[in-house]
Amino acid sequence: MNAPLASPPSVKTTCPYCGVGCGVKATPDGLGGALVEGDRDHPASQGRLCSKGAALGETIGLSTRLLHPLVRGADGALARAPWDQALDRIAAGLRQVIDAHGPGAVAFYLSGQLLTEDYYAANKLAKGFIGTSHVDTNSRLCMSSSVAGHKRGFGSDTVPGSYEDLDAADLIVLVGSNAAWCHPVLFRRMEAARKARGTRFVVIDPRGTETAAEADLHLPLAHGTDALLFSGLLAHLAESSAFDAAYVRDHTTGFEAALASARAATPDAAATARACGLDEADVARFFALFADTARTVTCYSQGVNQSAVGTDKVNAILNCHFATGRMGREGMGPFSLTGQPNAMGGREVGGLANQLAAHMGFSPEEVDRVRRFWGAPHMATHEGLKAVDMFAAIGRGEIKALWVMGTNPAVSLPEADTVRTALAGLDLFVLSENVLDNDTAACSPHVMLPAAAWGEKDGTVTNSERRISRQRPFLALPGEVKPNWWALAQVAARLGHADAFRWRGPADIFREHAALSGFENAGTRDFDISAYAEIADAAFQDFAPVQWPAPRGRAQGTARLFAEGGYFTPDRRARFVAPRPVAAVRAEPPFPFILNTGRIRDQWHTMTRTGLSPRLGSHIPAPFVAIHPEDAAPLGLREGALARISSAHGAAVLEVKTDAGQKRGTLFAPIHWSEATSSHGRVGPLVHAVTDPVSGQPDSKATPAAIAPYEARFEGFILARRRIKPPPGLWWARAALEGGFGWRLAGDLGPEDWAGWVKAAAPADVAELVDAPSGLYRAAAFDQEGRLDFAVFIGPAGQRVAWDALKGLLAEETVSAADRRRVLSGRRAGAAVGGPLVCACFGVPKDSIIAAIRGGACDTSAVGETLKAGTNCGSCLPEIRRLLAETMVPV
Structure with missing residues (x-):
């Protein structure tokens, strides 16, 4: 009798989302996926994960991945190339720019998604060996x-x-x-x-x-x-x-x-x-x-x-x-409270343009210290350009070469359309990414390098409480994917600096990083992890989370600082700072509203990862703008309709959400949608490029803006098992659904237009319902196996039909005869409409929660006992409490 196959071992790693730094336990399934759960031993999270962390297993497939280097040819198109060709192209392009314009014409734009070891390699190459200080990060936008x-x-x-x-x-x-x-x-x-x-x-x-x-x-x-x-x-x-x-x-x-x-x-x-x-x-x-x-x-x-x-x-x-x-x-x-998983780790190694590694600045003494430690031949000696100024310099032609790693500036930076224009003018544009298609990748990079993704990465991150944790790989590197630090080291070698970048793996980089933190320190700098400067490879693999500072002799780290003073100013005293005089932000015509941008519960940055998860996409499936009801009414804006939001810099079209919690005269819109997920949902182009004069951080909370109804004759949806391209000229927003995708639609295309599009896009087996006088069109297309290929529902604006009852058909292997008869009515046999998702962790929709409340669940604990909703990360608890207040009948 054969012995049973051993289960793959679980791997303890760290979540790749916000700065909480939650511990994750991942168990590979042997098929390229993994079971993801919270790590009860991690001190930051104690076994809990939020909705995004709980859905990580849904985001680690290869369908959207960049798996091979791409190099732009003479025809302007990107084509697959060997690593050596891609790296030679980067090194030659950097050398050409440096020789012609000096090192100050080179810039790096990094990300709080990078591991500390990747960050360290980029900063060492740029600031010590190329000689440019123009190294900044998307952490500039949040921290x-x-x-x-x-x-x-x-x-x-x-x-x-x-x-x-x-x-x-x-x-x-x-x-x-x-x-x-x-x-x-x-x-x-x-x-x-x-x-x-x-x-x-x-x-x-x-x-x-x-x-x-x-x-x-x-x-x-x-x-x-x-x-x-x-x-x-x-x-x-x-x-x-x-x-x-x-x-x-x-x-x-x-x-x-x-x-x-x-x-x-x-x-x-x-x-x-x-x-x-x-x-x-x-x-x-x-x-x-x-x-x-x-x-x-x-x-x-x-x-x-x-x-x-x-x-x-x-x-x-x-x-x-x-x-x-x-x-x-x-x-x-x-x-x-930090926004990204490694915003702090990036700062530890000099990821901001006004820093050197190990929390050092650009004083002559600090520049000399880092130069001697690295043996750097071309040490940067002054602060570089911060993110907004960096991209402005690219637009002016002052920076000629840019290497972007792990971020999507064509979406996330303020005045993002200007950023796109700037990227198009570079002599050398390198993009290290793990996805093949995003807005920045559409800006014609000369080289795209396939980078490791979460689940494949090997190194460290630092959370909001100064706790360094390991991100460990539990999946093999797919295709020709390589870590970012490796690509940087290979380019450094081609530029003549191989000896300084001769790392065998991330443990080598971590040891060097730790040694620099203690170099000529003696307690004068806050960041010191020199206790780990000689950490063995095996100990690095087993590295337990620790809070810095952890100087030599104190490997257990430090929980708190400054209770007895000991600040890191020259006289060791804290500084009171008087704020500058300021008045409340006011908006005036032609932009009478203040636009505030930010995050929502179940999405992350520009959705390249969370946008793959059906349960995360089900909570808020389309980009929206929140407005106070008393502001909406006189403008003719109604709940669920579309509005055009404009500023002096750009425009977007978003669904209206009336919200009494919104301050009068203000708007709120989320940052997550891009051209990959919505036709008109990018809000980055609207945001003004005003920055804090001290930090250089953009003001993303108070852009003067206007709002008006967006007129569309028809609206509806497409459900499809595959990614399809809606007809041109429409407003649309795409969400991942179980078994496929859903598109919210609006525009001026009527029944005849849609009938023609369906005929061109569908296989032979199509059911249609057409009522041209009323503007109604519905179609369902089935493939040869009897599965629903796609469905289109279009009707007059203001008469939207929900897709809740039909979306489950995308995951069905065959559609029953009963469902085929009902599908054009928007129903399916035995299916109850669930409404929008409330609890993403356990997939609990609004209607189920209301039913539980009406059935006697009188508080959040009772709802949790009945449905499990609210018992994991708890981010849905405010919404559950609101449903309790709205649904319960006073006794």
Whole structure:
């Protein structure tokens, strides 16, 4: 009798999405996929995953992957090429640009999706061996104001606390953070603290978000006034018993000037309320809560960072923690919630244009130190151009060569259409990607290199609490895919620098990175992981998560900093910083609204990964704009209709969502849709390229904009088992569905137009329903095996039919005779319409939750017991609570 086949071993790795850094346990299925679950041993997440992390197994196929190098030929087309040809082309192109224009004509644009080892290799090649400091990252778009604020206040880019402080806090202040959707695993920890110890939440956000719905106090302040609110708080704290005079005296400088500035701008709660557009009683309550609660953590994220005054906002928050001595102690401190899985790791190795590796800057001493450690022949000596300025320089022709890795700037940067134009003018454009088709890949790169994806990557990442974790591979590298660090080392060798890049694997790079962090340090720099400078290969494979600093002799790391001072300024004292005077952001005709952009629960960045998951695509399947009902009504905008949003820089067409939590005069639109997933859903082209003067971070929260109805005679949908191209001239948005795809449609094509398109696109077996006078057209096409190939439903605008009942047919191997008869009615045998998805983790739709509530599930726990909805990451709990409030009949 044959012995049973052994199950593939599980591999512990780290989630590739937000900065929480959740531990993942992946078990390969032997077919190129894997079972994904939370790692209960990982201290950051303790076994939990959010909806995106739980769906990782649905995103690791090869259908969209770039598997071989591509090189642009003389005819302008990309064609498959051997690695040697692609690498030779890059090296020759770089050498030509450097010889003709100098190293300053070369730039690298990196990503918080890269592993630290990839980041390190790119920065070493660029700043030490090519001699360009024009190396920046998409982390500039989400994190750099926090970095700048920390460096002004702490003297270093340090997050003082740990996630454990969220467990121990009695008050958590969330500023510009929709953590319930964007950091749901952390938000579950906060909710657990509320249940265990009565922790209270204050949410400071112009929007009535899902996080605000959970708050004890929500302060919907006017856009851009966060620093005024915290300046008012500082003035209040200085007169309260919470003021820690000893800490201010012994460990800080600049208090008197910061206090004088705060008193001049916002001397009391009444003045603060007026400046911020808030109710005076609410401001006074916030001030009292903060003053009276010693264990206070202030968490801040994109609403703070993505602002023209983002750095000042950060420093205004830090000032209040300095004044109370609530720094680096259990349950208290400021806490920057990072947007990407390795934004912090990138900063550790110099991934920003104003940094060198190991948290060093461009002072002559630091430049010389890194030069000597690397043996660098062409060391960059001054700061480079930050992201927005970098692409502006590309547009002006000053930068001639660009290497982009793991990011999609043609979608994500502000004024994104200008970025596309700039990319087209490069002498050398290299794109390292793991997908074949995205908006940046459509901008005619000269070389595309196939990079390793999550599940194949091998190296480290650092999360928001300074915790370094391993990303381990559990899938083999497919096709001719290679790690980014390897490609960089190969180009370095072709440029004559082989000895400095002779790494055998990521452990070699990590050791070098760790050694540099401790080189001539002696406690003068915050980032030090020199305890791992000689880590053995086997120990690197088994590396357990650790928080830096971990200097020699302290391999266990450090949980908290600054409780006893010891800042990384020259005099070791923290700096109070007075924010610049600022007024609330206002919009005027012809752009009378303020456009705020951001993330939604179940999608990530530009959807190249999450867009592959049917359950993630089912929650919000189309790009939208949120507007207050009282703003929508006089403009003729109705729920579910289309609207054209425009700014001075571009336009988009989005579905309307009326939202009473939206501040009057403001709009909100998500950032995730691209030309690959929507015809008119990109919002990057609208966003102005205004940046914070200190951090260089773009202001993505306050672009002046206009909104008007988008007129379309017809609307409907396509369901298809395969990717098909809708007719030209339509508005469309595509979502992944189980067994295929769904397209929302709108436009002026009537029944006759659609009949012609179906005839050209369909196999022979087509059922049609045509009612030309009423504008109705429906068709269902079946393949030779009797499966539904695609279905088209079109009708007059405003009479949309939901695809919920029919979409299940895409996953069926055959369509029954009963379903064939019903399909054109929008129904199928025995199927109940489920409505939009609410719980992505367990695939629970709205109608099932309403049915459970009507059946006696009277709270979220009961709904969870009945359907499991809300029992994993909890990001759907605000929506479940809303359904409970709407559905339950008062007794």
